[in-house]
Amino acid sequence: xxxxxxxxxxxxxxxxxxxxxxxxxxxxxxxxxxxxxxxxxxxxxxxxxxxxxxxxxxxxxxxxxxxxxxxxxxxxxxxxxxxxxxxxxxxxxxxxxxxxxxxxxxxxxxxxx
Amino acid sequence: xxxxxxxxxxxxxxxxxxxxxxxxxxxxxxxxxxxxxxxxxxxxxxxxxxxxxxxxxxxxxxxxxxxxxxxxxxxxxxxxxxxxxxxxxxxxxxxxxxxxxxxxxxxxxxxxxxxx
Numbered sequence: 001x002x003x004x005x006x007x008x009x010x011x012x013x014x015x016x017x018x019x020x021x022x023x024x025x026x027x028x029x030x031x032x033x034x035x036x037x038x039x040x041x042x043x044x045x046x047x048x049x050x051x052x053x054x055x056x057x058x059x060x061x062x063x064x065x066x067x068x069x070x071x072x073x074x075x076x077x078x079x080x081x082x083x084x085x086x087x088x089x090x091x092x093x094x095x096x097x098x099x100x101x102x103x104x105x106x107x108x109x110x111x112x113x
Numbered sequence: 114x115x116x117x118x119x120x121x122x123x124x125x126x127x128x129x130x131x132x133x134x135x136x137x138x139x140x141x142x143x144x145x146x147x148x149x150x151x152x153x154x155x156x157x158x159x160x161x162x163x164x165x166x167x168x169x170x171x172x173x174x175x176x177x178x179x180x181x182x183x184x185x186x187x188x189x190x191x192x193x194x195x196x197x198x199x200x201x202x203x204x205x206x207x208x209x210x211x212x213x214x215x216x217x218x219x220x221x222x223x224x225x226x227x228x229x
Binding site: 034038043044045046049087093094095096097098099102103104105 | 154161169202208211
């Protein structure tokens with residue numbers, strides 16, 4: 001079973017649309033959760049952390065359900081510049097108390113004019 | 114805005130050669146990481162480093178790999194006797210601390226390693 005699982009997409013949406021991505025993780029010891037975005041052949045860029053209470057940053061809303069081991073990202077009013085791959089990432093604390101990020105395979109979003 | 118930098122952006126090497134990938138983490142960060150991404154695949158954790166020693170490493174990070182902080186600013190990944198399957202993008206990352214949301218990891222632009 002994959003540690004962090006995402007629908008690879010692509011999601012093709014028109015500008016202005018609302019789109020939602022989901023992610024599940026298998027390791028119940030996961031400590032913290034993030035969404036990163038990655039443009040083609042570029043580095044992952046932190047989009048937002050995901051808190052248990054849910055959090056919002058402008059057009060982006062993230063939710064975490066620890067009981068179901070499920071994370072979501074909602075993007076409202078999609079822009080052309082939102083076109084990218086969205087990576088669901090969980091942080092596991094290792095046996096030596098170090099951080100190890102585990103990445104999902106990413107969900108590709110294409111926003112069309 | 115402070116950022117992680119990496120050099121070179123692209124490295125081509127022959128199988129069996131040694132390569133050193135360099136990174137300059139964000140200046141007030143204390144924790145450093147290497148990840149790799151094989152083309153078309155997901156990003157994979159290699160190693161984390163703190164206080165001049167490895168704190169965690171994955172199964173990928175075997176004896177072929179080593180990391181070092183040779184001075185106060187650089188953080189390097191050495192790959193000995195490179196193999197074709199080492200061809201990937203290697204990302205360096207850094208964070209202020211560990212353990213929670215406040216200690217988010219920030220990634221450099223990566224070094225594309227091509228082993229021929």
